[in-house]
Amino acid sequence: MRVLITGMGGELGTRVANLLEEDESVTEILGIDLFPPRRRIFRSEFHRVEPTDRRKAVHLVRDFDPEVILHLGVFEPHSRTNPTEAQRSTAASAVSVLGAAAKCPSLTSIVVRSGVEAYGRRRGAPTRPDEGAALDPTSPFGASLAHVEQVANEAGDVAGVPVTSLRLAPIVGPSIPSPLGRYLRLPAVAVDPLSEMPFSLLHQEDACQAMVAAAWARHDGPLNVVGAGAVTATQAVLMGRRIPVPVFGPGWLAAAAVAEMQGAPLPAHAREILVRGCTADGALARSVLGIEPRSTHDVVSQLYRWDTVAHPEPSDQAARR
Template sequence: MRVLVTGMGGVIGTRVTQMLEARAEVTEIAGCDFMPPRRRLHRATFKRIDPRDRDRLVGFVTEFAPDAVAHVGVYEPDARMGTREAAASTEACTVNALGAAARAGRLERIVVRSGLEVYGRGRGHPLVPDEWAPLLPTTPYGRLCLDVERLAAGIGRRHDVRFGALRCAVVAGSHAPSPLARYLRLPAVFVPAFADPPFALLDTDDAARAFVQALVRDVDGPYNVVGPGAASPWQAVRRGGRVPIPAAGAGWRVAVRVAEVAGAPVPPHVLELLRRGRVADGGRAVTDLGLPDLRPTQSVLDDLFEWATVTRLEPAGREVVA
């Protein structure tokens, strides 16, 4: 299997590539992103391409002619780039990479990254949606994820290619760039004054495993991928030893401004998560993707606040020199 990994430079993309490298049935791996991979890769080919550079991206993908695409290049606003840039890069990457892969003529399957944001959190929406709940996104990132799913599904239908969408909970970890994680790590954190809605998290490695399983198991359709259990803003803030500051109504506008000044911009989908929560029923992914051991949300949350201690090492050979 020849696999193209878009967004290979990100934490998830790099881990997906490492896991694919360990599988015998994957013969060749190629990937691209606007930044280099986070870890060492052994047999994958990486090319640094801005997703908006249509000619280079199309040329690279056409030359590789993949059998399968892991479309990780869906950029969350304020994770590694601003909202507009993330939307433009995601759309360009989806249209150009998937279109070129389909036209190359060997494509059999596509797996795209999506998010639980596609369900929206409007009034009357299900509290814990499964994959067949109505798709009514209420934030720009939710609409972006839904656009990606629709574009990929359209390509899949036109070229008779199987298509899987992984609707991931917030992917978090001590090394993953995430606006929610950055916000929760502030010394004082605004939380809802009169509610404590639940939200789910997903470990970076589990997100990568879901991609690999979806590719090798050749699955079709959408899958909610969420860490078991949930956390809530008040509980998370206390767990991290931060100071909770209750906010309500117009107070959230101030909260968003303050957080932005403090270096943790809060995009609308993160604000919605804090105020209304975001969870989903992930049972289908557990059975169909063979992921019974996903890391629980509380464990991912603990990891978010863990920092490695700096150990002072004595310079080697000091005694010899002396």
């Protein structure tokens, strides 16, 4: 099987490539991204491509003629790029890569990274939507994810292949550049204890396992991939032994400014998660993909678990030098 991975340079994309490299039935892997891979790759071929460089992306995709495409080229605001650049790059990557893939004769399936943020958190929206709920994004990132799904579905219709949209819960972990994760790790964290609703999370390793499983499942339709259970922002902060700071209404503007000065910008979708909650029904994904993501409580615990750095003692001979 020949697999094309967009977004291979990110933590998720590189890990997915490593997992596929362990499978001997995957004969060729091609990756493209704006950034180089985050860890070593062994059998994969990587090309650095600007999201807006449509000519180069189309040329690479059509020459490779993938059987499966894993489109992970989604840029989360304030992950590695600012919100404007993230939205522009996400849209450009989806249109160029998926549009080119639709015309590849060997293509058998498309898998795209989406997120539960695409459901939106408008008043009256279901608090735990299943895959049949309508998409009604209420944040720029949610709108970007909905657009990626639309482009993928159109490409799938043209190619006549199934499209799996993985609607992932917010992904956090000790080594992934998640704006929500950075924010929750601040010493003091602004929360809204009067109106906050629970949210679910997904560990970065479980997200990667879901993507690899989806490459083989060839499911046609969306799948919610979420960890069991949910927490509120205050509960998460207390689990991490941080200080919850009550904030209401306009106070969030000041809280966001303070967080940004501390290196943890708070994009609109992250604030929406903290206040309005964000979860979904993941039963179908567990059945189709055969995976059981770790619970949200476990993800929060690992988020705050820092490995200690052991500094070796100098030898006597080195000390004398």
